[in-house]
Amino acid sequence: MSSAALALRQIKFENRAFWRNPASAFFTFAFPLMFLVIFNLLFGNEEITLGPGQSTSASTFFVPAIAAFSVITACYTNIAISVSLSRDGGVLKRVRGTPLPAWAYMAGRIGHSTIIAILLVAIVAIAGVLFYGVDIPTNTMPAFLITLAVGAASFCALGLAITSVIPNGEASPAIVNASVLPLLFISDIFIRLDDAPAWLENVAKIFPIWHYSQAMQAAFNPFETGSGFRFGYLAVVGAWGLFGLLAATRFFSWEPRR
Amino acid sequence: MTSSTTTGSAAGAGRDEGRAEDLAVSVRGLKKSYGALEAVRGIDLDIATGEVFALLGPNGAGKTTTVEILEGHRQRDGGEVSVLGHDPRRGELAFKQRIGIVLQSTGVEPYLTVAEVVDLYRGYYPSPRDIDEVIEVVGLKDKRDERVLKLSGGQQRRLDVAIGLAGDPELLFLDEPTTGFDPSARRHAWEMIKNLQALGKTVFLTTHYMDEAQYLADRVAIIAAGAIVAIGPPATLAGREQAATRIAFHFPAGAPAIPEELRGAPEEARAGDTMAAPAAPNDTVELRTTDPTRALHKLTSWALDNNVELGSLSVTRSSLEDVYLELTGGDEVEGVS
Structure with a gap:
């Protein structure tokens, strides 16, 4: 079997197993929508200023923000937790003893997560159009899709990397949420940090979520006149992804860590 | 190679x-x-x-x-x-x-069926066995389309073996x-x-x-x-095949003493190759001998002559367990297994 066929086959089985657990599938999709609804209920009618003479309703901000959140949840959070659980359950060790190449197994997990991320973003965008009068920008669509892809790849890699510091499956949700939730609050995802102290913003700027959030906003900005690409932000996200990939390659454990 | x-x-x-x-x-x-x-x-x-x-x-x-x-x-x-x-x-x-590996404890995707799991794993090998053949060998034919999470512990273990066999190792x-x-x-x-x-x-x-x-x-x-x-x-x-054979029976109440010659086979005697004199009736008497035919003949002759019933009479070879316990000292080492 060719390499591509091996990876596709893994994605197929991951995908099948995912949809067999309807409760898990339902909440995977309901979760970001819930945030979209709540934030719009709370702040949706506020006018926010994106630039000189460019003010819009906060709903326009929330769609790319929740889209970014969806990618982070589907890729980083989901991979980190599910891989930790698979490792505890011995699934990874079993796979390790078969001729399936390690990269093909990982490609299956990453490919499946990326599909979920894309579906989530599409659902969030459609909900934005239907219920909150958000316009889908067409001229920045290539930038939006590529930003989405770079984010998905990078956050998957980081999700794999963090499993090497997660001691066991039960600890994984706590560790993963602790690593990601504070950043979601200070990275213009849940709320815009217009009046935050400078040091807090500087802290946020160390990590990839803030940069990803900015890149997604730019690629979804109705007032954007250029292509919508923010290569500086994308480079930071990509660099973190590369770091995650190297860390995962070096420290990833196939055996339960206890 | x-x-x-x-x-x-x-x-x-x-x-x-x-x-x-x-x-x-x-x-x-x-x-x-x-x-x-x-x-x-x-x-x-x-x-x-x-x-x-x-x-x-x-x-x-x-x-x-x-x-x-x-x-x-x-x-x-x-x-x-x-x-x-x-x-x-x-x-x-x-x-x-x-090779095929069945580890001590491993998991599989709980939401896939038995046949799907076997299919998933057999796909990794160049010349795998047929799905249904493998399922048959491990006796999971009835559970072919059952999801893994519905299997009992023993059935999951058999699925482990099926996965180990899937690649025809x-x-x-x-x-x-x-x-x-x-x-x-x-x-x-x-x-x-x-x-x-x-x-x-x-x-x-x-x-x-x-x-x-x-x-x-x-x-x-x-x-x-x-x-x-x-x-x-x-x-x-x-x-093991040369080790002493164990003859055991319940010593009947009121029976006369067992003849001296049965209490040991001095020639070829190993440690413990003697019969302990019973302390009380209905105690189990154990005789260890490397010459079981002769010993048994003497024992049963004595029993018939004295009209004694040998309750729970048994003749056993030194078991693998005896060998094992002797060699491993019977102690368990805790820690890495």
Whole structure:
């Protein structure tokens, strides 16, 4: 079997197993929508200023923000937790003893997560159009899709990397949420940090979520006149992804860590 | 393939190559430590192709460490290991394609069905076995389209074996395949392993059940504290066939004393090769002898002459368990298994 066929086959089985657990599938999709609804209920009618003479309703901000959140949840959070659980359950060790190449197994997990991320973003965008009068920008669509892809790849890699510091499956949700939730609050995802102290913003700027959030906003900005690409932000996200990939390659454990 | 893995003198290399043809596993001086704990201290093993080999020992004796080194899951500290002509340390694709591994505890996707899981894993091998054939061998035909999460513990264990077989391996590792089974599930598993033997597979089995090793294995090695203390066919392990036979019965109330000549077979006597005089009626009397025919004849003649009924009379050979307990000192080493 060719390499591509091996990876596709893994994605197929991951995908099948995912949809067999309807409760898990339902909440995977309901979760970001819930945030979209709540934030719009709370702040949706506020006018926010994106630039000189460019003010819009906060709903326009929330769609790319929740889209970014969806990618982070589907890729980083989901991979980190599910891989930790698979490792505890011995699934990874079993796979390790078969001729399936390690990269093909990982490609299956990453490919499946990326599909979920894309579906989530599409659902969030459609909900934005239907219920909150958000316009889908067409001229920045290539930038939006590529930003989405770079984010998905990078956050998957980081999700794999963090499993090497997660001691066991039960600890994984706590560790993963602790690593990601504070950043979601200070990275213009849940709320815009217009009046935050400078040091807090500087802290946020160390990590990839803030940069990803900015890149997604730019690629979804109705007032954007250029292509919508923010290569500086994308480079930071990509660099973190590369770091995650190297860390995962070096420290990833196939055996339960206890 | 074999020549690249053999080293040493010309004579030694030639001998090794000759052996490697019909040896599935060859181990020399295998060592592994975890910190200060020496889990495996210099093991030698040769397993022939088509043989069912059991590594028997208490928990913590080094069974799993040994088998996981042979599978390529763990790195050894010292010694030579050749499995199907490969050094498992390298984790080569060609090696992984030829073995099947059933680990002590492993999980699978709970939401896939039995057939889907077998299909998923068989896809990793160049010439896999048929899905339904594998499911049949492990006796899960009725559960073919059942999701894994609906299977009982014993059925999941059989699925583990099905996955191990899916790639049609030449050598199958079974690490404590029946631990935690109820007696009937264990019987089923044994029949299944017997089926594998009939397929001509080499099976490397670890267990801490004597009866399992005795029933399944062509040869047994007993491992204790990281070293092999006995190796051979279960029937003759550690001189079992020459060991004293045990004759036991309930000493009847009011019977006359047992004649002196029965109380021992002084010639060829081993330690304990005598009969303890019963302290009280209905005590179990044990006679150990290397000449059971003669002893039994004398005993029953005496019983008939004195009109004594020998309750619960039994004649047993030294069991594998006796050998095992003697060799392993009966103590369990806690820690790494």
